[in-house]
Amino acid sequence: MGVVTSVLFAGRNGYKCVNQHEGTRGAVALCQSVSSLDGISSSTSSLFSGLTKSAGGILQGADDAVENLFKNVGGEAGEKALEKITTSTGASTKIGALAQKAVNPLLCVAAGVRVLNDDDQYAALIEETSAMATMFGAESVMKYARSALTNSSQATTGLAGKTANLLSKSSTIKSLAEKASNWYTKLGSSTNGSAKQMLVKIGLDVLFVGGSILGYNIGKKIGEVFSNRENKETKEA
Secondary structure, three states: OOHHHHHHHHHHHHHHHHHOOOHHHHHHHHHHHHHHHHHHHOOOOHHHHHHHHHHHHHHHHHHHHHHHHHHHHHHHHHHHHHHHHHHHHOOOOHHHHHHHHHHHHHHHHHHHHHHHHOOOHHHHHHHHHHHHHHHHHHHHHHHHHHHHHHOOOOOOOHHHHHHHHHHHOOHHHHHHHHHHHHHHHHHHOOOOHHHHHHHHHHHHHHHHHHHHHHHHHHHHHHHHHHHOHHHHHHHHO
16 A cells, blocks of 8 residues: 555544544554555655655664564564565565554454444344455455556555456456556656656545545445345334
């Protein structure tokens, strides 16, 4: 994810934690905040130039602690596992990679807590399963679109990678992806190209957050149809 995406998600989950009393969202917000710092620390954009050094300093101590923990607990295998996680996420720091990996499992835990706290747990299970599946699916499609546009390899693993392989089989989608990539490359070689590409990436980050939220809400509505919750409430009334 981009820096702006992580910041927006961290703010959203932090808000839900404080105002909607979803405690698990606090852990999600923390991981996304760490991911934001990781992105800032590795950024070469002038937009973050004043923060890059500070973010790197903040993460360095945590990075050393994480590396020592994996080394002491798992030995050489632990070090290799940590390196594999870091490489697969594209993060610049080990703590940032672990934070990225922890976000989705924590979101699933948060969904599980919502199910357990619901008066109609069966209906809630259907709704949350539908919502989370639709959200993750929408995010995977958007990750593919972003990687195709910016010539990135970040969508080659996990669900995003499977989605990329599936979408790439379509000649139409593949052609559109190539055209978009060529446009983005030409944009970079134009006057103030780097700044223009940065604006495109920020726009993609904002769209990613909006698409993720929309995907969740659509999935929740679909789940409500199958859970029959509204009909149950009407009968009880």
